[in-house]
Amino acid sequence: MLLQRDIIHFKKAKEPKRLSKRIGGPFAFLHDLRTQKVAKGTRARVVFAQGEHVILFRMSESSTKLWQADQDFLRQLESKGIIETEPYRSDGMKPQTQYTDVQIARRDEAWKLIEPLIRSAPRIYNKRFRVDAIRSQASKARVELIRSGKADRRKEKKGLAEGSAERRIQNLLRRYWCRGMTPDALIPDYEEVGGRGQRKNYRGSKEKRPVGEGRQVCRITPEIEGVFKKMTDRYYKGKDRVSLKFCSDQARGYLATAQLNKDAGLELRTGEEDWTDKVAVPSYRQFLYWYNNSGRSADDEKERLGPSGYDMAKRARFGSSLSRLFGVGSRFEIDATVLDVGCVSLIDRESYVGRPTLYLVIDVYSRMIVGMYLGFENASWHTFGIALRNVAEDKVKFCSRYGLDIEPEEWPVRDVMPARILADRGEGEGYKASDLVAKTGVIIENTAGYRGDMKGTVEKRFDIINNLLRPILPGAVAFDHMKRGDDDYRRKAKFNIDEVTRAVIRAILYYNNHHVLSGFKQPKEMVAAKIPAVPKAMWNWARSNGQSELKGFSLTELDFALLQTGHATPEKKGLRFQGMHYRSAELYEGGYAHKTGAANKQVVSWDLSNTSVIWRHRQDGSRERCELLEDYAAYKDLSFSEAHKLRLEQNSRKVKAEIASSVAFHELVEETRADLDDAEFENPQKLRASAISSAASNRKTELDIERMQEQLRRELRARNFDRAPGTTPAKDDRTNPLNATS
Incomplete structure (x- = not known):
C-alpha cells in the first residue's frame, strides 16, 4: 500500500483508457489516471492517501498536474512493469548549520504563506478551491505586507495586479509537493548568490514627529527600561491586581522626579514657565510597547493568578481527545x-x-x-x-x-x-x-x-x-x-x-x-x-x-534527521573530532591532506551513542562515512560520553604515573650519584694512560672473576636443592655437583 510521500516512476509510457462511465470516489473532482496518457520517465508523488484512493502529483515545478487513482490499479501497473516505487529521497537534506540565515528566513516566510493551504488537504487538490484559496491568501499577504510598512504601495499594487503573488504561492505549492513535502523543501536553491553578510535592519528616519511645541521627545534607554522593570516587579506581580497603567504612572513620576532633582526642580516648579515642558518622560504607549516585547507577560500572569488559576484560565491547550x-x-x-x-x-x-x-x-x-x-x-x-x-x-x-x-x-x-x-x-x-x-x-x-x-x-x-x-x-x-x-x-x-x-x-x-x-x-x-x-x-x-x-x-532518513551536528578539524592523521581521529579516504585522496587546521573545519553528523563512525557532509548535501582509526580501538562502540569519561580516567592515571616515574627517576639519579661519590673517594684522580693500554688484560681478569663467582653460586644452589625434602643425590655420580661435600 502506497503512503504519503511515496514516489512512482513510470518506466514505460501509459496509454489512456476510455471509460464507459465516470468513476466516482472521494476525489472525483480530479482526472482519473486510467484516462490519462503518461509519458515514459514521468515521476509522480503520492500527496494524499485515503484508504484505497490516492492523489498523485506529477513532479514538475512548472505546471500543476494532479490525478486520482486507486491502489488496485497502481498494483496492476506495477505488476505489468509500467511503474515502480522509488525509495524516499533524502538527497539535498542538510543540517541547519549549512543554511544561511537568509535561507532559513525565506523558508519560514514561504512556509507561513502556504501552511494554511497545506492544512486544508484534501480540498486544496481541487482546482476551483485552490484558485480561490490562493487568491485569498495572496490578498491577505498583500494587506499584511502593506500594513507592516516593508513594501512600497505603488510597487506592491502593480505586482499584485500582474498576479505575481498568486504565481509565487502556486510555485511554492509545486515546490512543496515536488521536493519531499517538508518545510525544508521550501529552502531557496541559491547558495553562492550574493555576499555573505548580515541583513541590514531598517532603523527608520532619524527625524521624529513633533509631539507639541517645546515638548521634548523621550527616547527609551536601558536605564529607562530598568525603571519600567522595577515598577512592574514591585506592583504588577502582586495579588492586588494593579493595572499596567498604574505601573506606567509610577515609572513616569519616578523619572520626572529624578530629572527635576537633577536640574534644580524646586526652582522650575515655582517659576512662571510651564515646567512640564522641560521634562521628557515616556508615554504610556511606549511603556506598553516595552512590556509587550519583554516576554514577561506569562510569568506575570502566573504570579497574579497563581499556578492553579493560570492553568485553569490562561494555560495553553493542546487538544488530544x-x-x-x-x-x-x-x-x-x-x-x-x-x-x-x-x-x-x-x-x-x-x-x-x-x-x-x-x-x-x-x-x-x-x-x-x-x-x-x-x-x-x-x-x-x-x-x-x-x-x-x-x-x-x-x-x-x-x-x-x-x-x-x-x-x-x-x-x-x-x-x-x-x-x-x-x-x-x-x-x-x-x-x-x-x-x-x-x-x-x-x-x-x-x-x-x-x-x-x-x-x-x-x-x-x-x-x-x-x-x-x-x-x-x-x-x-x-x-x-x-x-x-x-x-x-x-x-x-x-x-x-x-x-x-x-x-x-x-x-x-x-x-x-x-x-x-x-x-x-x-x-x-x-x-x-x-x-x-x-x-x-x-x-x-x-x-x-x-x-x-x-x-x-x-x-x-530518520537516523540522519536525529543526528547531532558539529565540526571536525582536518589533521595529518585524519579528521579530529572530540579528541579522536576518523578516516576520511575521500577527503585525503583528493589532495586535501595539506589543508589542515581550524580554518578548514568540516561539518559532520554524529550519533551520541556510538563513537565508531561519523558522517562528513559534502558540498552537494550528500555525506561520507568516516570510521574511527584503529589507534582508538579502546573507544570503539562506546558512547561519546563514555569515551570522554574513559579519556579523563586515562589522563588521570597518566598524570599519576608520570609523577611516580619522576620520583623513581630522581631516586635513581641520587643513588647513582652516591655510588659515584664513594668511587671518587677511593680514586679521586683520573686513570693513568697505562691503565687504558692494559684494558684487554684487565678485562680478562674481570671475566675470570665473574665466571668464578657464577660457579660458586651454582654450587651453592645445588647444595640447597640437595637439602630440600624429597630429593636424593645420585651416589654413583661423583662429578654431580649435588654430591659435592664441604
Missing part, C-alpha cells in the same frame, strides 16, 4: 519514566546498578505501543531520538538482538512516522526539535509544565507495564518499600539490563496483541466492524480502512 484524531498516526505521545525494577551489572551480577529509564511511544488513536527505549541514559534529546528511531526500526531485528524471535505481524510498525508528536517541554523543545520538524515535517506539540495529565495515554501505559512486571521480576519496587523494617528491594535484584529489556519487550508484545482496553471508547465505525479493543487489532483495522496519517520514512 480521540474525537479530534483522523486515525492512526494522527498523534503519537512520548514520555519517559524510571522503571520500577532494579538491575544488576552485565559484568558482575553481584553489583547493583540501579533502575533504568523507560521511554514509550504510543499511538493515541489505537493505543498501540509503537516504540521504546530502556537504558541508563537520563531523559534527554538523545534518548528521545533513540525511542523515536525505534518507531521506524524493523521490530523483528530489534527483538532478535535480545534473543526474541517474533513474526512481523506481532509488531507491525516500521518505516513510518506520525503527523504529530506530543512530548514534554524538556526534550521536545529547542532548536534540535525545530531541526527535526524542518527535516521530517512532523509537528512536535509540547505539554504545559507539570501537566502530566495532558499525556494521559502514555502515562497510563507506564502504569500497565509496571503492573505487569512488578509481580514477576525480582528487585521490583514495592508500594511500601520505605516502610521501616521491610527488606531492601535493591538486594533482591537478579536481572541485568538486557534481561530486563527482554521482559519489557515481552510485556509490550502481550499488551499490543492481547491486552483488552477496559473503558476505551471506540469510534462508531470500529464498533460497527466488531473490532475488539486490542491495540493491534485497532491499528490494523485503521490502516486497512484508510484512517491513517502515517508518513513513510525510512530508517536511514
